[in-house]
Amino acid sequence: MDLHGIDLNLLVAFDALMAERSVTRAGARIGRTQPAMSAALTRLRTLLRDELFVRGPTGLQPTPRALDLADPITHALGEIQRALEYTQEFDPSTSTISMNIGLSDHPTFLFLPRLVSVLRQKAPGIALSIRSFTKRDDAITMLDGGEVDITIGVPPTSTGRIISTCLFEERFVCILRSDHPAARAKLDLERFLCLSHLLVSPENERFGVVDVALAKMGLKRRLALTLPQMYAAPALVASSDMIATVMAGVVTTSGHADKLAILQPPLELEPVQFQMSWHRRNDTHPAQRWFRSCIAGAFPDACSGE
Structure with missing residues (x-):
């Protein structure tokens, strides 16, 4: 049988008829009128080439074909119901996804x-x-x-x-090794530009946010080292004369904050959003x-x- 032509609603109607053995009560069970249930039964008989239900002294009586279909259809509808309910509910405590x-x-x-x-x-x-x-x-x-x-x-x-x-x-901070001479006073723009800079560039660009801000003022800094690994920067700065402008969270998470002087950048830098x-x-x-x-x-x- 070609399943493409089967209306799932007909199987729901069959399940209700099997349970109620009455067109009227089956319709009430699934929210359909008596004429709609009668029409569904007619379509089922045509589809399955069997009477399915015949009138008896106590209501509709299922044929042997209907009895053969009852359990598989009820089981299939239950599986579909459970599958649809699963898409609406999620229990993290038992999930293994x-x-x-x-x-x-x-x-x-x-x-x-x-x-x-x-x-x-x-x-x-x-x-x-x-x-x-x-x-x-x-x-x-x-x-x-x-x-x-x-x-x-x-x-x-x-x-x-x-x-x-x-x-x-993440806001930006400047870092120097803790005993660097430039760490003893407020970091102004002139002192900042005199230092050798380490640029962290994960995308391997030689023009970072600091360079963009400086370019707007017609200024440039001297880059001594460019590297893509941001978490290498604190360790490198702690053992050199370089200055780096990095995200504050990188410094605190790196494990090297105690070896560094953490200073406010001498220019306006917008924080970095992580989405x-x-x-x-x-x-x-x-x-x-x-x-x-x-x-x-x-x-x-x-x-x-x-």
């Missing part, structure tokens, strides 16, 4: 330990898989391809199919929504302007 996250470097160090701790308490059966990315628009590629469920990093290029929300912001992004196709799935709420809960301080 896998979640895939795309993380840039900083969220990996700052946030991942928090998430692992939360999942160990609330959802011990959930498995995590981490994918790293460096270029911000790699997040879009990973989400489009279904490689990850969410990404966390600096904002990717805006696109309607990707939904994003800001999790946290959680996901594909629109995953927006309403209960497990995905629960997972995103866990991640958002790990960052209680909202981004400014969010």
Whole structure:
């Protein structure tokens, strides 16, 4: 039999007729009028080439064919019902699904330990898989391809199919080794420009946010070292004469803060936002929504302007 031509509503009607043995009561059971149930029974008889139900002294009596179909149809409808209910409910305490996250470097160090701790308490059966990315628009590629469920990093290029929300912001600080002569006084722009600079550039560009700000003033700094690994910067600065302008969270998470002088940059620098992004196709799935709420809960301080 070609299943493409079968109306699921007919199977629901059959199940109700089998339970009630009355067209009127079966219609009331599933919210249909008596004429609608009679029409459904006629269609069922045509589809299955059997009378299915015949009148008896106590109501409709199922034929042998109807009795053969009763248990399989009831079971099938129950499985469909359970499948549909599963899409509406999610129990993290018993779930054994896998979640895939795309993380840039900083969220990996700052946030991942928090998430692992939360999942160990609330959802011990959930498995995590981490994918790293460096270029911000790699997040879009990973989400489009279904490689990850969410990404966390600096904002990717805006696109309607990707939904994003800001999790946290990072302000910039300047770091010098703690016994550097320039660390003894307030860091002004003149002293700043006289120093040798370390540039952290995850995307391997030789023009960072500091250079953009300086260019607006017609100024340039002297770069001594450019590297993509931001967490290498504090250790390098702590053992050299270089200065670096990095996110404050990188310094505190690096384990080298006690060896560094942390100073206010002598120019205006906008904080960096880190966003959680996901594909629109995953927006309403209960497990995905629960997972995103866990991640958002790990960052209680909202981004400014969010």
